[in-house]
Amino acid sequence: MFKWSAFKSGPPRSGVGESRQARGAEAEQQALRHLQAQGMRLLERNYRVARGPHAQGGEIDLIVQATDGCVIFVEVRARRSSAHGGAAASIGQRKQRRVLLAAQHYLLRFRQPPPCRFDVIAIDGDELHWLPGAFDAQATNAG
Template identity: 60%
Template sequence: MWFGKPRKDPASAQAAAQARAVTGRTAEDRALAHLQGQGLRLVQRNYRVARGPSRRGGEIDLILRERDGTLVFVEVRARQGAGHGGAAASVTFAKQRSLVYAAQHYLMRLSAVPPCRFDVVAIDGEALEWLRGAFDAG
């Protein structure tokens, strides 16, 4: 008798992963267009850090620069609706730690560290909300 989770069909799992990737890319495109419309300039997209000695890694969806030179690390979250707290609520403390880790890694490459902040672009259905300074690195 089998009591574990039912096994997923590899083909349907791959199709679901591809659909999530397309949804994520579309949300990032929409967020980027919105932020650029507000005067921010794209520095880098999808900055990834592999797992290090602490066994964690991270990815920053968008890195942009404000007109005043502030470097903005942006997490983009999209949900079909606002159920379960919506897209913004899905940026958990663990996710924030991962973003801070990736940002620290990115900043080590620079000769001088500019002012920085962490923003979230939350997309719930058609509604887009830009949360400036959504959380702190500390």
């Protein structure tokens, strides 16, 4: 009988038993607490939109509203460390386009769309970095 544990070497890494979804949910909660401490109000969490039966849609981790009325679409990324470019470097053009798709769908609910922007909260280990205006719709559509 094959036993995977026989092939593991070294001490267990922290969080090995923790699911990727649980780590992601904790990172989103940490990001939300940070944004709320800055006066933001949560509008939606994990907003998803489908593109079709064989095409991936988009998802926005957090949609918050600033005190000035600006709607902010927030992508949250977490990594155990900043090695390999860190959390912020993991958001490529494809992910940006998927966030943009979901944001466009979300904005359809408004008669007059409010000002909006795309932020990133990157969590590398214990460090949280908030990147306001990390990308925009024009640059995302160009790629």
